[in-house]
Amino acid sequence: MAYEGAGLPIAVLSASMPLQIVLSLRALGYETHVFQPSEVALIEGGPCALVIVDAEGLDAPPLMRGLRGFCRHESTPLLLVASGKAPAQRREALEAGASDMIERPLDPLELQVRARNLIDLGLARRESQRAASLLRMRMAEVEAAARERERETIHRLMLAAEFRDDQAADHLTRVAGCSIAIAEGLGLSEDEANDIALASTMHDIGKISVPDRVLLKAGPLDAEEQEEIRQHTVRGHMMLAGSSSQLLQLAAQIALSHHERWDGKGYPHRLAGEAIPMAGRIVAVADVFDALVSERAYKKGWPLEKARDHLIANAGSHFDPVCVDAFLSRWEDVVLLMRERPSTYKAA
Missing domain, CATH: 3.40.50.2300 (Response regulator)
Known part of the structure; x- marks a missing residue:
């Protein structure tokens, strides 16, 4: 037989x-x-x-x-x-x-x-x-499905943020693009850079808890209002933390740490240097740069070169100097991104 x-x-x-x-x-x-x-x-x-x-x-x-x-x-x-x-x-x-x-x-x-x-x-x-x-193959399919669910969750959260601020979507897209540029300039892998970029879109999710009178105020904020704004880091972390998703865990870390400063004078925990998570240091550079070049009801956007010079001047105080160097190494990519997604204030 x-x-x-x-x-x-x-x-x-x-x-x-x-x-x-x-x-x-x-x-x-x-x-x-x-x-x-x-x-x-x-x-x-x-x-x-x-x-x-x-x-x-x-x-x-x-x-x-x-x-x-x-x-x-x-x-x-x-x-x-x-x-x-x-x-x-x-x-x-x-x-x-x-x-x-x-x-x-x-x-x-x-x-x-x-x-x-x-x-x-x-x-x-x-x-x-x-x-x-x-x-x-089956595990790859399961991981891909889980990844897609994570992306869908983040997309829905982005929509929630956009309901509060119609400038949010473009800002988040530009911050994500700048974050990829910095991460790649640091030598991180493509997957690591993409994860940080996607997670960065949640960095301001805590602002959905800030009252409109503060969030949408056209003029300068008083001390109490500034403290209310600062709470968005802690609240964003609370919204995202505790998930089994590594991507949402990374987003929670970024939400909490992207306003910390290299010199320890940031918030909410006054972390300094490498005590600040790498993803938070990356997004700090990307976020501030886009905030400077963005046009708002209360200010004109800065020219790209002026915002770049601000990063250079504050490297080692506000920003991780290595992250600033990585940003500068991808300057042409950043300029292209800003040309494709310009920041123009849209009146309500």
Whole structure:
């Protein structure tokens, strides 16, 4: 009776016509193909249930290493039929990638048992690899779906912020773009930069709790109103913290820390230097730059160069100087972003 997976053939690599091997394998029900050493490429080109290497008249180890070097045969069972000094050959064969070895003179029944066991082992390994591949694919699908839900959640929160301030959407887009530029300038990976940019769109979510009389006030804020505005960092953190989503956790961190200053004179916790999370330091530069160049009811937007000079002048006091340098290294990208998404105040 043929075993499951008999659609894959057994390949025999031999310098002669190994009739004893071929006849012994018939009982297994597999097609058996014999190849000369010059035909090894034919074995490399297709999957096999088992490859048998007849060492008589062959330099077997290099041939087996060559087979193992092809991804198609990384896990194909290799059985060496040895002649001569078996112990030495066994060690060399195993080092070359053999799965097992059988010695001459051949016992047909032993060859059948060894071959069958190796084929079954190979089938089990292939099934295990297939199951692992399917599991990885399924996990990737689950992660992608979870990621999409995170993005949808953040998008909905952005809409909530926009209801309070119709300038919010463009501001958040520009801050996200500047954050990517800074993160890439710092050498962060594309995924890390994208996560910080997406999370940065939540940096001011706490402002939905600020009364309109304060949030939309056209003139300067008094001390009490300034304190009310400052509370948006803590409230934003409270809204976003505690989620199992790493992206929302990052957004909570940014919401809390993007008004901290490098010199420790920021708020809400007066953190200084590297005690401020890296994402918060990145968004601090992006947020202030966009606030400076943005036009509002109570002010004109600054020219890009003037805002850039402000960052340079305050590097090491307000801003992480490394983040400012990273921002400047991507200045052309920033200019392009600002041209594509200009800030123009829209009266209500």
